[in-house]
Amino acid sequence: MASSVRDHRGRPVAVVTGMGIVTSLGRGKAENWAGLAAGRSGLKRITRFPTDGLKSTVAGTVDFMDVSPYSAHDLSLAMAMAAVEEAFGEARIETAMFPGPLIVATPPSEFEWPLLRQLYEGSPEPQHGGYRRLLAAARTGNYRGMARHLRFASIADGLKEKFGCSGEPVSICTACASGTTTIQLGMEAIRRGQADAALCIGADATVHPEGLIRFSLLSALSTQNDPPEKASRPFSKNRDGFVIAEGAAALVLESYDAARARGATVLGVVRGCGEKADDFHRTRSRPDGAAIIGAIRKTLGDAGVAPDEIDYINAHGTSTPENDKMEYLSLKAVLGDHLARVPISSNKSMVGHTLIAAGSVEAVFSLLTLRNGLLPPTINYDVPDPDIPLDVVPNAARAAAVKTVLSNSFGFGGQNACVVFSGEPA
Amino acid sequence: MRETPRDVWVTGIGLVSSLGEGVEAHAALLAPAAEPAPVLDEAAFAPYVVHPLAPIDLSKQIPKKSDQRQMEGWQRIGVYAAGLALTDAGIAGKPELLDRTGLVVAAGSGERDTSVDRTVLEKLDGREDTGLLAKEILPSALRPTLFLAQLSNLLAGNISVVHNVTGSSRTFMGEEMAGLAAAENAVRRIVAGQGELFLVGGSLNSEREDLLLGYELGRNLWRGPFRPVWARRQAGGGFVPGSVGAFLVLEARAHAEARGARPYARIAGVVSDRSNRATGEARASGLRLFQSLCGALPRAQLPVLSGASGVEPVTGEERGFLDDLRAEGFDPVVRAYGSLLGHGVEAHLATGLALAALAVSRGGFLPPSGGLDAEHRLDGSPGRVLVTSFGHWRGEGLALVEAAGGGEAR
Numbered sequence: 001m002a003s004s005v006r007d008h009r010g011r012p013v014a015v016v017t018g019m020g021i022v023t024s025l026g027r028g029k030a031e032n033w034a035g036l037a038a039g040r041s042g043l044k045r046i047t048r049f050p051t052d053g054l055k056s057t058v059a060g061t062v063d064f065m066d067v068s069p070y071s072a073h074d075l076s077l078a079m080a081m082a083a084v085e086e087a088f089g090e091a092r093i094e095t096a097m098f099p100g101p102l103i104v105a106t107p108p109s110e111f112e113w114p115l116l117r118q119l120y121e122g123s124p125e126p127q128h129g130g131y132r133r134l135l136a137a138a139r140t141g142n143y144r145g146m147a148r149h150l151r152f153a154s155i156a157d158g159l160k161e162k163f164g165c166s167g168e169p170v171s172i173c174t175a176c177a178s179g180t181t182t183i184q185l186g187m188e189a190i191r192r193g194q195a196d197a198a199l200c201i202g203a204d205a206t207v208h209p210e211g212l213i214r215f216s217l218l219s220a221l222s223t224q225n226d227p228p229e230k231a232s233r234p235f236s237k238n239r240d241g242f243v244i245a246e247g248a249a250a251l252v253l254e255s256y257d258a259a260r261a262r263g264a265t266v267l268g269v270v271r272g273c274g275e276k277a278d279d280f281h282r283t284r285s286r287p288d289g290a291a292i293i294g295a296i297r298k299t300l301g302d303a304g305v306a307p308d309e310i311d312y313i314n315a316h317g318t319s320t321p322e323n324d325k326m327e328y329l330s331l332k333a334v335l336g337d338h339l340a341r342v343p344i345s346s347n348k349s350m351v352g353h354t355l356i357a358a359g360s361v362e363a364v365f366s367l368l369t370l371r372n373g374l375l376p377p378t379i380n381y382d383v384p385d386p387d388i389p390l391d392v393v394p395n396a397a398r399a400a401a402v403k404t405v406l407s408n409s410f411g412f413g414g415q416n417a418c419v420v421f422s423g424e425p426a
Numbered sequence: 427m428r429e430t431p432r433d434v435w436v437t438g439i440g441l442v443s444s445l446g447e448g449v450e451a452h453a454a455l456l457a458p459a460a461e462p463a464p465v466l467d468e469a470a471f472a473p474y475v476v477h478p479l480a481p482i483d484l485s486k487q488i489p490k491k492s493d494q495r496q497m498e499g500w501q502r503i504g505v506y507a508a509g510l511a512l513t514d515a516g517i518a519g520k521p522e523l524l525d526r527t528g529l530v531v532a533a534g535s536g537e538r539d540t541s542v543d544r545t546v547l548e549k550l551d552g553r554e555d556t557g558l559l560a561k562e563i564l565p566s567a568l569r570p571t572l573f574l575a576q577l578s579n580l581l582a583g584n585i586s587v588v589h590n591v592t593g594s595s596r597t598f599m600g601e602e603m604a605g606l607a608a609a610e611n612a613v614r615r616i617v618a619g620q621g622e623l624f625l626v627g628g629s630l631n632s633e634r635e636d637l638l639l640g641y642e643l644g645r646n647l648w649r650g651p652f653r654p655v656w657a658r659r660q661a662g663g664g665f666v667p668g669s670v671g672a673f674l675v676l677e678a679r680a681h682a683e684a685r686g687a688r689p690y691a692r693i694a695g696v697v698s699d700r701s702n703r704a705t706g707e708a709r710a711s712g713l714r715l716f717q718s719l720c721g722a723l724p725r726a727q728l729p730v731l732s733g734a735s736g737v738e739p740v741t742g743e744e745r746g747f748l749d750d751l752r753a754e755g756f757d758p759v760v761r762a763y764g765s766l767l768g769h770g771v772e773a774h775l776a777t778g779l780a781l782a783a784l785a786v787s788r789g790g791f792l793p794p795s796g797g798l799d800a801e802h803r804l805d806g807s808p809g810r811v812l813v814t815s816f817g818h819w820r821g822e823g824l825a826l827v828e829a830a831g832g833g834e835a836r
Contacts, residue, residue: 049556049557049559049560050556050557050560050561051560051561052557052561053560053561053562053565054560054561054565106599108535108576108577108578109534109535109599110535110538110576111538111543111636111639111640113546113550113559116543116547117547117550119639120547120550120551121551129544129547129548130540130541130543130544130547130635131540131543131544131635131636131638131639132635134635134639135474135635135638135639135642138639138642138643138645139642139645139649141645143643144643144644144645146643147643147644150535150640150641150643150644151600151601151644151819152534152535152578152599152600152601152604153599153600153601153603153817153819153820153821156600157700157820160700161702167698167699167700168603168606168607168610168698168699168700168821168823169600169603169700170598170600170603170607171598171599171600171603171604171607172596172597172598172599172607173533173577173578173579173597173598173599174579174595174596174597175577175579175583181596185596185611188615188618188620189614191618191620192614192615192617192618192620193618194614194618209559209560209564210564210568212560213560213564213565213568214568214570214572214573215573216565217565217568217569217570217573218570218573275594275595275596276592276593276594277529277582277583277586277591277592277593277594277595278586278592279586279587279590279591279592280587281587282496282574282580282583282584282587283574291592294592411579412574412577412579412580412583413577413579413580413582413583413584413586413595414583414586414587414592414595415579415583415595
């Protein structure tokens with residue numbers, strides 16, 4: 001143990017040794033990075049269901065996974081499995097042999113309308129209405145196959161079954177910060193010596209009518225539907241909401257010592273994570289940004305990184321008027337004048353907001369940014385917002401040597417979580 | 427077990443259930459002469475039985491009507507119980523403590539508006555136009571606040587808003603495994619020095635047709651006249667949902683001592699695993715967990731608060747596990763607390779931990795509920811309690827609660 005590597009607080013160092021990803025840009029890191037580097041959008045008009053009459057008709061759906069009929073559960077699981085397989089390939093880990101806990105951020109397990117309709121129409125007690133009728137259908141026992149859609153343990157269980165992780169699989173929800181929280185949980189498990197490895201996954205596939213309309217009713221979605229690829233405009237003055245999207249990403253975390261001992265390639269270091277809950281409102285952050293600022297400060301403190309060491313920021317950058325303004329103000333409060341020198345871009349300009357999966361997707365993109373020395377752009381940046389003076393890497397990727405990345409994730413329910421990645425320790 | 431400054435102390439309990447609210451109402455269930463009976467509603471959701479929430483005055487913990495309106499039942503119950511726990515621990519209203527209290531919640535799906543669903547289904551009935559739902563029906567049927575009642579992390583979010591708990595916020599999911607993951611997460615962080623002060627728990631609103639439907643799809647519910655947990659096997663088993671809000675303040679011993687907080691008990695450990703549930707696997711999983719958690723304990727009477735749901739075959743597996751404890755030289759004195767309070771799913775383990783902490787601090791135990799030989803008399807007072815959690819579908823876990831040494835117990 002004399003040669004073991006410890007961080008600035010004497011804790012084991014968590015590193016990333018494998019990554020996998022699926023988004024509307026494609027399956028795998030190569031397709032996704034090619035898209036990001038080219039400034040290509042994966043957003044398109046929704047074809048999964050009719051959208052005429054709806055205010056928002058654009059999404060980043062994943063339509064190439066061969067999941068039919070669509071359901072959030074089945075598509076999320078299929079994407080998560082693809083992401084894990086890719087990550088295991090890179091980390092050179094055998095399927096069914098993963099030596100640590102499984103931590104999954106999963107979308108809501110809920111009734112989708114095709115399920116409710118099936119129960120309603122198949123009920124042996126059509127003389128009743130509403131849930132009495134639905135319950136009579138469930139009592140027949142003919143719909144047990146539907147139970148997976150309603151079990152929050154189901155996606156994690158499917159992954160555990162296939163990839164053989166140790167112990168109870170953990171399912172987590174911190175809304176749109178969930179992906180980042182999985183990395184935080186994995187990092188903490190490694191730091192406390194609970195495990196030498198952790199498999200951290202985020203997946204979301206909730207582009208269904210109710211999934212779209214409920215965000216629309218909260219005025220969260222862009223209504224700039226034409227052309228679809230220009231709907232997401234993070235940090236622009238004419239931004240008007242996010243674009244709902246699907247995706248999954250998986251990261252294999254290991255202790256640096258364990259990774260080195262087995263000769264694994266270190267793709268990056270999880271320097272630190274931090275979180276702070278907001279008590280202002282269920283969907284809005286404190287006007288002074290205190291909770292976001294707190295989360296960023298805690299993250300830098302945990303990572304042992306000074307604000308001026310951050311040389312790229314992977315923004316939460318949803319393209320909502322509120323988020324992008326608050327993210328800027330909070331970063332300004334923490335990074336001060338250094339912020340003017342830090343490029344910051346939003347992957348969501350191209351892949352939309354993958355919600356529960358966003359932190360995982362953006363963690364993979366942050367690490368690819370580090371490794372490739374190329375900053376992915378914020379596309380659709382045609383009308384700068386004078387209130388948000390940032391170098392958003394407008395419209396075209398830019399080569400830059402990056403040592404340390406801050407990735408932000410914020411969610412409904414006052415969730416704020418951030419993570420700092422850097423290259424392999426010298 | 428050796429005591430350390432990072433012992434996990436229970437310094438606050440917030441409980442609200444079908445049998446009342448607060449520490450004293452639930453401690454009374456453990457008193458020597460207590461003969462508590464379950465409170466049931468067998469009519470409202472027939473053929474299903476539920477344990478309805480006792481009447482509570484929400485404004486005592488959720489003073490603003492606007493906050494109450496922003497929530498649905500499961501959130502109100504949970505926020506109320508969280509407030510009880512914070513008050514009990516002496517944390518409520520203390521910004522310097524709330525600012526660094528970590529929130530760890532176990533949650534399932536929130537609540538749907540069943541009348542909206544009914545209306546939509548009636549409008550869709552027999553219609554073939556696949557676009558009807560999205561373009562005509564849903565936009566007018568749904569309302570913005572519905573979604574905020576459905577999101578799993580919006581119990582935690584509401585606790586932050588109402589009680590100003592802002593140190594951190596994590597919501598675990600996965601039915602009973604959510605409760606295990608939440609407790610395990612907080613305990614491990616305290617033991618590892620990754621945090622000192624946590625509010626841990628969850629809630630269940632049993633009086634919901636959408637909740638019943640979700641579980642009946644898997645044929646997990648008990649139908650017909652009420653029976654205690656162990657007495658349901660012959661009729662196929664099933665669980666009776668019980669409305670409950672259960673939160674605990676868990677605190678590093680040194681932190682509690684420094685602020686003069688007294689412990690109910692200490693949590694000596696929480697362990698969990700997930701078996702495939704082929705015959706015998708849950709039982710074997712439980713025994714492995716027991717050996718890791720309790721292998722060094724004296725072979726003697728061991729009070730057990732069983733979280734058994736009544737769902738088969740896993741409740742039968744837990745019976746086998748309890749038999750195995752006898753083979754290991756222990757004399758388990760078992761109480762399935764779900765027979766009294768119903769099954770709280772995500773909140774069930776936190777309920778069991780709260781009852782266990784009260785049992786060791788007050789020196790009482792639940793009366794037997796019948797249906798199992800191991801629900802026999804306990805000699806003396808429980809110095810420690812094993813809490814079991816065999817999930818109705820997946821997940822096995824155990825927690826050991828012991829009298830806290832050192833501090834002046836409450």
